[in-house]
Amino acid sequence: MDNLDDPNRVWPTGLTIKESEALHRHVIDGARVFFAISLFAHLLAYIYSPWLK
Amino acid sequence: MNSISQRAMRAWVGLGPRFLPFADAASAEVPLSRLLRLSLVQVSVGMSLVLMVGTLNRVMIVELGISAGLVATMIALPVLFAPFRALIGQSSDTHVSVLGWKRVPFLFNGTMVQFGGLALMPFALLVLSGGGAAKDYPVWIGQAAAALSFLLVGAGVHTTQTVVLALATDLTSEDRRPKVVGLMYVMLLVGTIASALIFGHLLEEFTPGRLIQVIQGTAVVTIALNGIALWKQESLKRMTAAELAAPQPSFRDSMRRYMQGEAARRRLVAVGLGTMAFGMQDVLLEPYGGEILGLSVADTTKLTAALAGGGLIGFGMASQVLSRGADAFTMAGLGTLVGILGFAGVIAAAPAGSPMLFAAGVIVIGAGGGLFGHGTLTAAMNYAPEGQAGLALGTWGAIQATAAGLGIAVGGLLRDVAMSIGALEGLGAARGYMIVYATEIVLLLATLAAMSSLFRPAGDQSTRG
DSSP: OOOTTOTTEETTTTEEHHHHHHHHHHHHHHHHHHHHHHHHHHHHHHHHSGGGO | OOHHHHHHHHHHHHHHHHTSSOBOSOOSSOOHHHHHHHTHHHHHHHHHHIIIIIIHHHHHHHTSOOOHHHHHHHHHHHHHTTTHHHHHHHHHHTOOOTTOOSSHHHHHHHHHHHHHHHHHHHHHHHHHTTOGGGGGSOHHHHHHHHHHHHHHHHHHHHHHHHHHHHHHHHHSOGGGHHHHHHHHHHHHHHHHHHHHHHHHHHTSSOOHHHHHHHHHHHHHHHHHHHHHHHTTOSBOOOOOHHHHHSOOOOHHHHHHHHHTSTTHHHHHHHHHHHHHHHHTTTTTHHHHHHHTTOOOHHHHHHHHHHHHHHHHHHHHHHHHHHHTTOOHHHHHHHHHHHHHHHHHHHHHHHHHTOHHHHHHHHHHHHHHHHHHHHHHHHHHHHTOOTTOHHHHHHHHHHHHHHHHHHHHHHHHHHHHHHHHHTTTGGGGGGHHHHHHHHHHHHHHHHHHHHHGGGOOOTTOOTTOO
């Protein structure tokens, strides 16, 4: 990595705040997709067999 | 600071980046192990494809009792998404992020979409079959949910495959690409064959619970494989504020620039015609063996294996020949000639009544298809204009996937039409197949004609743009 003295970098990752936020956004987007998919899957599971009854 | 705390501090600093998904600063040559890891995406693509087109095709009709027409519609849905590959490729070329990433975000999103589709699919299919309590609900819920899940998996597959091929192009130099293309094709085949066997084994005793386990298990394996594949593939590139704010070309502009490239249109026409020619016999292979040559089910299944085996031979030969500096298009042209030979053999097998000739023809067709596919993909990578690798591979994939899907549909239709209008009565039941195989030979000749001006003597790479 270049210029290690950059005051914006946060250790131990060495990313700047902006870069960390960009990386974090992917994690959050992924979590949102997981959540939406699981909601829909539960709905379909309920239609097929209402809580396994 | 004493030496111990200095060492500890350095350990901390070193610890962080190791656990981040960034590649080390670009090295002169990407090691083969990293390319092998990247090609794991192809395994998950093969897995999803065989699940939709092969395993679930049967399960939906036989075990779940869904009508064949509805099943065919569901399976055809992902093909509708194929043309968007060009757009996906272009967006990844022009993607702007503070991390300097272009491909990984698309790989990640594509994986998510593919996972989501697979996670929904078993429930959607169970509701679609009207089993359990689902019969009390309107039919459209199952249909819409199943359509959505197939579309999601299709979209995911098209996205990850396009972006992985673009990333592979970014990571390798021209002389190593033949090997990488061979690797990508072989991994796709490995994923397809291995998962077909595993799915078949796991679903031998079918229960709804088992269906959910198998498909959702596939979803988890997809995330794992793609996660391993994308890890540390793209390096962190610091972007300046000016770079971040710079306007990016629109899809229309990028496409216009790409089509102005050296014989771009001609190359795409050749890819489309050739892929369609090789694809038309896919679904006819087994019925032809069974109906005309009287082979058993076990024997016709071996035909599909023979076709795949021929493909492997083709990819192997292509990697060898191209690594020595042969021209990719000349080799693709050779592939069409080999294919014509194979189709001629298959046609001759019916009047000769020779299953051996038929099997040999099938292997030769497989090898021809392998040479052609490998040659055109390598060419698509090598001719990709600077900064347009994603668009180039996306367009190649869009044409290739659409033509393959069209080929299968046209092949089946053509046989049925030929049978119903009673063309070539004298040939009996074989005439439907004959007409399809003859059409494929004509298409291959047309491919050859379209490509003829692209051939170039070996070693002459001076005019490449």
